[in-house]
Amino acid sequence: MTIKEAQNEIIDEFSLFDEWMDKYEHLIELGKDLPLIEEKYKVEENLIKGCQSRVWLHANLIDNKIIFTADSDAIITKGIVGMVIRVFSNHTPKEIAESELFFIDQIGLKEHLSPTRSNGLLAMVKQIKMYSIAFQAKA
């Protein structure tokens, strides 16, 4: 599945929800799933510090594909983090660098990417792009 297809899949999933509450409940369920990152990677250098909540992001290049794992201490943020990982993980650095992130906007969670939220999400998305560029340069 391409990055674009993965995003469209999430948009389809969310089209079932009319109300913000259903969306949030879905995010919370996603967030409650198993930890997305190994404890040993929840270290300072992987920490993206937002004013409101913290996000950890770890990247590993295997067979020219970047495997992302991540976590957040806030569960709604964690739910969104999980979806972002699902979209980008297991793709080549080139695919990630050239992709556009559009699903968060389309499922009506745009405000979570606003700088004023300061929840680490925006910084995380930037960091994902940085990793893709860095791994591309290494290749």
Place this chain on the structure above:
Amino acid sequence: METKTDILNIEKIRKDFPILSREVNGKPLIYLDSGASSQKPQQVIDVISHYYEHEHSNIHRGIHTLSQEATTAYEDSRKTVQAFINAKHDHEVIFTAGTTESINLVASSFGKKFLEKGDEIIISTMEHHSNIVPWQMICEEKGAILKVVPINDKGEFLMEEFEQLLSKKTKLVAITHISNTLGTINPVKEIIVKAHQNGTLVLIDGAQAVPHKKVDVQDLDCDFYAFSGHKMFGPTGVGILYGKESILNDLPPYQGGGDMIKTVTFEKTTYNCLPHKLEAGTPNIVGGIGLAAAINYMNAIGIDKIEAYEHELLIYATEQIKQIEGVRIVGEAANKASVLSFLVEGTHPSDIGMIIDKLGIAIRTGHHCTEPLMNRFEILGTARASFAFYNTIEEIDIFITALKKAIKMLV
């Protein structure tokens, strides 16, 4: 519970604040974030509009009528502030951009002239970053040392520890009147007496106090008192530094520019008298005038009534929130203003904040610009509801219901 909600004519008051009738996310707005910034009554908004529509011109330098009128309006505002805090002279009232600038002014001007290597400045654990960082900066520059008064688990200032920290090296004590995170009302009068016995000057950060209780700077005998317009129903970008005349006279200017000079030559500049010496450049004229309008509005309601009413709100909200399982209140000082910081077991404050925002309720979550205080409690942040006199018991009920709903979703 029986409440004295008849202390104020709350319906009439709420109509004065246009923003309170708007909706947020399809629900009536319930604004519980006045600790961050208060809303503005129509009376203040009208004064600001009227000033720009009819009165604006630059002040202190014009020969023409408009300038004279604007100057009178601005200087009358200074007198309004003077009366409000009971300063001895109007030139002891310095207009600034806000509490942050007021504190930076003292740190910079006082520090530059009076602080030497090895000197000490005392603050407390519960200070806002704006009453920590300016002192750290000047201490670093001067080789001075910052000392911190600890607090107990309830969030109360420890007087004995403070007394032990006072020494011949202590040049200044800078303490918050009311903690923005905990709501603790500090015994500032006693702190000031003890500091003065030691020959030490005291600055009080009054940003959270002035909107909620009567402040009399002569009665307190503080040397400096700082506060902001936007937290007391006035405009943003304006604040006050009160200082005793003799001390302000001793301070070197904070910034150079127009208005603060007597004569300028390329060889030597002499400075204007107070308050102008400390107010370089064209000031926030409309800010000052708007602030005075806010003070007039508060005076018309009555500060004592505001304090009594908000206390009722705090007591009621505290009782209600305590009944929710898993809630822990952060800040349980015996003497407390209308700030309610809390944590809910198994949830993150930002999740609570996001969910109840969808229900139209505005609270603040995070470290509230008090990271060292959060470290003291070994937490990363709290959710905080802060009340003003335009809030109601009914709003607290809705907030509590929304909070329960959020917890049900999250846990």
